[in-house]
Amino acid sequence: MVVRPARGATAVAAVAALSVTAAACSAPGGSGGVGKGRAPSSAVVGIAYEPDTLSPLLGYGKDGNSKIFDGLLTHDADMELKPALATALPKVSADGRTYTYKLRDGVRFSDGKPFSAKDVVFTYETILDKKTNNASKTELDAVDTVEAKGDDTVVFRLKYPYAPFAERTVLPIAPEHIAGRQDVNTGDFTTKPVGTGPYTLVKWSKGEKLTFKANSRYWGGAPKVRNFTMAVVKDDDVRATRLRSGDLDGAILPPDLAATFKSDGDKKTYAARTFDYRVVTLPTGNKVAGDTAVRRALDIGVDRKAMVDSILYGAGKEAYGPVPTDSPWFTEGTERTHDLAKARKILDDAGWKAGKDGIRARNGVRASFPLWYLTGDKLRQDHALAYASDAKKLGIQIKVESGTWEVIEPRMPKDAVLAGGGSPADPDFDQYTLLKSSLAGDGFNNMAWYDNARVDEALDAARRTDDHDRRKAAYDTVQRELVKNPGYTFLTHIDHLYVVGDRFGDLTTQVEPHDHGLASGPWWNVEKWQPAS
Amino acid sequence: MARLTGRRILFAVPVLATVTFGVFAIAAASPFDPVKAYAGTAGLTASQDDLDQLRANLGVDRPLVTRWWDWLTSALQGDLGDSSVLRQPVADVVGERIGWSVLLAATAFLAAVLLGTALGVLAARRQGGWLDRTVSAVAYTLEAAPPFWLGLLAVWLFSLKLGALPAGGLTDTGTTTITAGQVASHLVLPAAVLAVSQLPWFVLYVRQGVGHALEEDPVRGARARGLAPRTVLIGHALRSGMLPVLTLIGSRVPELITGALLVETVFSWPGIAAATVQAATSVDFPLLAALTVLATLAVLLGNLAADLLYGLADPRVGFDG
Numbered sequence: 043m044v045v046r047p048a049r050g051a052t053a054v055a056a057v058a059a060l061s062v063t064a065a066a067c068s069a070p071g072g073s074g075g076v077g078k079g080r081a082p083s084s085a086v087v088g089i090a091y092e093p094d095t096l097s098p099l100l101g102y103g104k105d106g107n108s109k110i111f112d113g114l115l116t117h118d119a120d121m122e123l124k125p126a127l128a129t130a131l132p133k134v135s136a137d138g139r140t141y142t143y144k145l146r147d148g149v150r151f152s153d154g155k156p157f158s159a160k161d162v163v164f165t166y167e168t169i170l171d172k173k174t175n176n177a178s179k180t181e182l183d184a185v186d187t188v189e190a191k192g193d194d195t196v197v198f199r200l201k202y203p204y205a206p207f208a209e210r211t212v213l214p215i216a217p218e219h220i221a222g223r224q225d226v227n228t229g230d231f232t233t234k235p236v237g238t239g240p241y242t243l244v245k246w247s248k249g250e251k252l253t254f255k256a257n258s259r260y261w262g263g264a265p266k267v268r269n270f271t272m273a274v275v276k277d278d279d280v281r282a283t284r285l286r287s288g289d290l291d292g293a294i295l296p297p298d299l300a301a302t303f304k305s306d307g308d309k310k311t312y313a314a315r316t317f318d319y320r321v322v323t324l325p326t327g328n329k330v331a332g333d334t335a336v337r338r339a340l341d342i343g344v345d346r347k348a349m350v351d352s353i354l355y356g357a358g359k360e361a362y363g364p365v366p367t368d369s370p371w372f373t374e375g376t377e378r379t380h381d382l383a384k385a386r387k388i389l390d391d392a393g394w395k396a397g398k399d400g401i402r403a404r405n406g407v408r409a410s411f412p413l414w415y416l417t418g419d420k421l422r423q424d425h426a427l428a429y430a431s432d433a434k435k436l437g438i439q440i441k442v443e444s445g446t447w448e449v450i451e452p453r454m455p456k457d458a459v460l461a462g463g464g465s466p467a468d469p470d471f472d473q474y475t476l477l478k479s480s481l482a483g484d485g486f487n488n489m490a491w492y493d494n495a496r497v498d499e500a501l502d503a504a505r506r507t508d509d510h511d512r513r514k515a516a517y518d519t520v521q522r523e524l525v526k527n528p529g530y531t532f533l534t535h536i537d538h539l540y541v542v543g544d545r546f547g548d549l550t551t552q553v554e555p556h557d558h559g560l561a562s563g564p565w566w567n568v569e570k571w572q573p574a575s
Numbered sequence: 576m577a578r579l580t581g582r583r584i585l586f587a588v589p590v591l592a593t594v595t596f597g598v599f600a601i602a603a604a605s606p607f608d609p610v611k612a613y614a615g616t617a618g619l620t621a622s623q624d625d626l627d628q629l630r631a632n633l634g635v636d637r638p639l640v641t642r643w644w645d646w647l648t649s650a651l652q653g654d655l656g657d658s659s660v661l662r663q664p665v666a667d668v669v670g671e672r673i674g675w676s677v678l679l680a681a682t683a684f685l686a687a688v689l690l691g692t693a694l695g696v697l698a699a700r701r702q703g704g705w706l707d708r709t710v711s712a713v714a715y716t717l718e719a720a721p722p723f724w725l726g727l728l729a730v731w732l733f734s735l736k737l738g739a740l741p742a743g744g745l746t747d748t749g750t751t752t753i754t755a756g757q758v759a760s761h762l763v764l765p766a767a768v769l770a771v772s773q774l775p776w777f778v779l780y781v782r783q784g785v786g787h788a789l790e791e792d793p794v795r796g797a798r799a800r801g802l803a804p805r806t807v808l809i810g811h812a813l814r815s816g817m818l819p820v821l822t823l824i825g826s827r828v829p830e831l832i833t834g835a836l837l838v839e840t841v842f843s844w845p846g847i848a849a850a851t852v853q854a855a856t857s858v859d860f861p862l863l864a865a866l867t868v869l870a871t872l873a874v875l876l877g878n879l880a881a882d883l884l885y886g887l888a889d890p891r892v893g894f895d896g
Contacts, residue, residue: 487622
């Protein structure tokens, strides 16, 4: 009795399998690379991480570019701010504490209800509400009040002058008439979002995929790619396999797997420039790592070029600070050449003398400290091992150990950590939390307990003015101070690699942050893609 | 039979209560921090004040026993609480996913039992023959192969090399509607891998059981009376040889659950397993507790089913256990 339905199911499966085979067989002949007879107006991409929520109120899309939503402002390909739901960049008062936005007229949410200033106020006030479980709300710390003036004007008042504030207003606006009526932390809106963006969510099958369809009444014009799917495939190899089989049109891949698509005629590889750095924290509380001579010796004693070549397969560049060398905010002349002899001399001069085993010591303190990396992160592991091996050549012993953040965190004041970070929007975002002495040990901020009065002063000066030249001068000071007294050894900036079918034409990428947001990669502007039919 | 079932249900109550308390205790003692897990990368730039506020909002600063008692009492009133990691009510999380997990596990289990029995009987019929040697060797090899590895191998062979079957997901990646045909074709590989990972146990047990039964006096007697070998095998040997397999069916349930966990991950199957992993590593108490109750129930039901089947198959076994 049990057997019969099972046979039926097997038969259905077999028939279905055959039909899929038939469809798949026709694909390899064509050069279009259209996966499994997919319509040209459809695109499917593979991503490695899934968001926890799609509610902007809980932090989704806070760095802009969220596909379902729009912010007041957005970024173009060069990460320059441009208006989105606002009609222009904000008017900033002379004291830098009042930001006024005029809103675009006639914008509607995808459910047809009009967008207005009260939705903006609702979004910001909800995020700042203590009861809202938004872990990114620290980023809006500067906001004192948000106020609607009529339907089309919003005024932000800040607690202190904060020059990069406009960069924070790329965060998506949620509709008050939906999100305001439910539990902000667990309501339907966290998985069934409604926004003003170019796409609407059709279905989020958690752990499997997110499917979107073009929002035909999008104020920026309806997208050509009508159906857009993000398949969640955590395993790198499986993602590469599904890309090769035509199941995916594009995917993010680690450098070694991306290289296997080089000879594939109908696919293009894109390397997105990033602010994503890998860094070693040298905690001030450690007698060895806290010593300026040791820090400076390590800074010029590590072979960054070798790390880029062997760990990143060339997909990245040497890092000398949080700002990548090709950013306009980078201070020319702060590049450090790899110089073992000079590094050894710095240590000799400071009184670190080599012992019998080749490890240096001074006043009975051995030049030795532990370096932790996050368990399971191969990239960090490779960086940590390379760093330890370079340090050994200088007579500094670094014991590489791995653990989860729970293991690492209590050790951060004394032990070094292989950390990562990077935010391209404004230099303040990285540098203030990384270097400000008053933030030492505050959560994961200033993990090295870096304490440098000149840096503190420059960081404050840089956020108090929106004069570009004065800000640049302040960040130049910070970067030069980091050469004289590095609290961190910056190692590399990592390119993010994507492979995408060429039927979508030549695509662009934005400069990317450390986080792999959903809308990173060549699909950052999928609404503008012009697929060939 | 009813008495056995009733006693087991009574027995399940303290077991479930203990298991959920155990989960809360282990989760609380684990080095994972629910606030860190909730905040994710955002936690790396959050101020301590905001992290503390989050801790209070999530209610994870309260003592272990209070948390457990609150969960238990509201669960008994039908409120399973909210999952912090998935940002939705636990009931929704379970409801959305459990059907797909049951479909996958049931298909795989059925296939493993049927195929395992068939192969086991074939192998037992002529012990030491080439078929027996091949089947046993393959079974021992598969027993050692982790389902995760088998899954990757299957994707490589059937999806990449042969292009015959989809490599993952519930439906074709580009579509939004769920049709039976699509689900069926996507079910083939994960169910087959899961079935294959369970198969060796059934093959080896059936082979052993039926092999022994063939040597037993009643079966030899039946053969001596000139009954057809087929009748002897199916009618006599299989019946008594299947008894150990019935016990096995119950005891394989935990293994099936862990196997499904890995298989669902490889094939991006939107079942309950992925949520379980997330719940555990994020110390998502409400979700973890609900899923543990489900898994425990599955195991208890598996054992009950095995005992009931055992009793039905062999009248000599009473139902007083």
